[in-house]
Amino acid sequence: MRVLRFLLALVAAFVVYVTLTRVFPSAARATDVFGLVLVYFAMSSGSAGGLLFGMAAGLVHDLASSSPLGLNGFAGTLAGYFVARVALQIESTQLSVVGVFFALGVAVEEAARALLVFLFVDAANPSDPLWVGARVLTSGALGLALVILRRRLSGRLERWRQMRRVRMRLGDSS
Amino acid sequence: MSERRAVALLIIVLLAQLGLVSAQVPDRTVDDASALEGILLRVTAPVAQLVSGSMERTTDLRTRVQTMTSLRRENERLRDEVLGLRQERARIQGIEERLDLLLEAVDYEPPVEGDLVVADVVLVDHNAFRKSLIAYLPETAPEEFGVGSPVTTDAGLVGRVYSRSGNHIRVQLITDRASSVGSMIGRTRRQGVVRGDLDGFLSLDYVPLQASVQPGDRVVTAGIDGVYSRGIPVGQVLEVSDGGELFHSVRVVPAVDFGLLTQVYVLERAPELPEGIQ
Numbered sequence: 001m002r003v004l005r006f007l008l009a010l011v012a013a014f015v016v017y018v019t020l021t022r023v024f025p026s027a028a029r030a031t032d033v034f035g036l037v038l039v040y041f042a043m044s045s046g047s048a049g050g051l052l053f054g055m056a057a058g059l060v061h062d063l064a065s066s067s068p069l070g071l072n073g074f075a076g077t078l079a080g081y082f083v084a085r086v087a088l089q090i091e092s093t094q095l096s097v098v099g100v101f102f103a104l105g106v107a108v109e110e111a112a113r114a115l116l117v118f119l120f121v122d123a124a125n126p127s128d129p130l131w132v133g134a135r136v137l138t139s140g141a142l143g144l145a146l147v148i149l150r151r152r153l154s155g156r157l158e159r160w161r162q163m164r165r166v167r168m169r170l171g172d173s174s
Numbered sequence: 175m176s177e178r179r180a181v182a183l184l185i186i187v188l189l190a191q192l193g194l195v196s197a198q199v200p201d202r203t204v205d206d207a208s209a210l211e212g213i214l215l216r217v218t219a220p221v222a223q224l225v226s227g228s229m230e231r232t233t234d235l236r237t238r239v240q241t242m243t244s245l246r247r248e249n250e251r252l253r254d255e256v257l258g259l260r261q262e263r264a265r266i267q268g269i270e271e272r273l274d275l276l277l278e279a280v281d282y283e284p285p286v287e288g289d290l291v292v293a294d295v296v297l298v299d300h301n302a303f304r305k306s307l308i309a310y311l312p313e314t315a316p317e318e319f320g321v322g323s324p325v326t327t328d329a330g331l332v333g334r335v336y337s338r339s340g341n342h343i344r345v346q347l348i349t350d351r352a353s354s355v356g357s358m359i360g361r362t363r364r365q366g367v368v369r370g371d372l373d374g375f376l377s378l379d380y381v382p383l384q385a386s387v388q389p390g391d392r393v394v395t396a397g398i399d400g401v402y403s404r405g406i407p408v409g410q411v412l413e414v415s416d417g418g419e420l421f422h423s424v425r426v427v428p429a430v431d432f433g434l435l436t437q438v439y440v441l442e443r444a445p446e447l448p449e450g451i452q
Contacts, residue, residue: 018225047180055187064222070194077191081184120195 002041006053009037010060017064030134032106034061036143038076039105042083043098050087054080058109071116072109079109095144102143107136290439291315293325293343298435305350305370307332309438311341319343322401322443330407330429331355331395332438343440348408349374349428356399357408359385360392368393368408368426376409378424385422387414393426400444 013033020028038057042050058076062069083105090097110132117127293309311319320338324331325345333347346353349370357378358365366381381387391411397404409426417423 014221015225018222019229022226022229047177048183051180051184051187055191068195068198070191070198074188074191074195077184077187081180116192116195 006037006041006056009041010034010057013037013057014060014064017061029131030138031142032109032135032139034058034064034072034076035079035106035109035135035139036102036146038080038109039083039102039139039143040146042080042105043087043101045084046088047081047084050084051077051081054078054083054109068121071121072113074116075109075112078112079105082108095148098147099140099144103136103140106139110135289318290441291319293438293440295435295438296342298432300349300374300432304352305347306336307345307347307432307435307438309343309345309440311338311343311440313341315341315440318442319440320443324402324406324441324443325438326406326441327430327435327438329431330409331402332430332432332435334401335440335443345438347432348376349432354399355402355408356396357393358396359387359411360394362386362391365396365398366424371425374428374432375412376426376428378411378426379421381422381424383416383420383422387411387422387424389413403441403444 013036016033017028020031020033034057038054041053041057045053054076055073056076057080058071058073059069061067061072061076065072083101086104087101110127114127114132291312293311293315296308296310298307299305309325319335320343321335323335323343325333325335331348333345333350333353335343336346337344347370348355348368351370351372353368353370355368356365357368359378359381362385364381364385364387366378368376368378371377376393378387378393389411393408393411395402395404395406395408407429409428412425412427414425415423
């Protein structure tokens, strides 16, 4: 079930990425939607799960952005593993910590990607630090919003289930 | 999975991807895409195309909606305009009906308008004793287009036919000294006779001193001479002076530039008067 949700999230991220690239290129440059998916799922996985989620998200990012296959995969693998390891050690549910997780995860991914770009693709033109910073910050904010949304939806779902259980009991007793 | 195995997996995965990247990068120096790139392109292109296509359809839809909105507005505007024009037409019809009633009450009959034929001008002779032109009628022109037929152009009156031989006609120009055209001043309806002048102008005779004439007034045929129907432009008043004790001396510029004539309209001649009246 978790893998299925991850795959669905990847497809959604792919569509959002392609749409943003076409309609709002600047927004696409300032947002790392695959990084969001990566961190979101790696946070609640073990080390192996985190790196595999990260690898998958990075490879799909490569496919969507026409970059050499493995460039974002490498960065995503590292970021996924890093986020999963840190999440295992801190285990905090505080929203501020969650926001920092997203920002840190994307920062690690950006650093790894920048290193690979420098080594293999184009040493003369490294990534623009301003855009890198923008991606890190927006990822932190969007990730936070994503988690808040999920918690609210989960709360509502739970309340609805409880209500349904109560009604079923009342129906049985009458 | 133990942490040690996870680290081992991490290293293997990272190394594999490093190899993958390094394998692709040299291929970027050549123009053709590598086989791997080709496969990836085939996988991802349809999805991107689908997204792109749906966006284009959305844009098309938006454009269509905008076009429909503007067309609807335009349609409403045109409906209003049509309604206004219909009302205007109804008003004009009312005026026309009232005019018919008035004309009937005063026994008015509009001047007879006959057919016309187009004749090619062959020769214009300004210097001869009689200022005239020769024109060639179409083969099918009937005998009604002969001596006495008025000759005009779009600009105004040229003269009248005074001889016909086969399909050739000779036309006496209104600038000829012997020509006389029953005319009137358009503004005041004051009648007079237009005659040719020596220098190519016209003179409007028999306009009383008490009548109002001023430079710029239009002179048209009066329809009183049995040759020309009413309302054909003759010329424009150039100057007015006291010609004598009774009449103005009015100089008129012809409406037609006789130096530009290539074709003229020959009108059907007016019907002859009944014998008792002649």
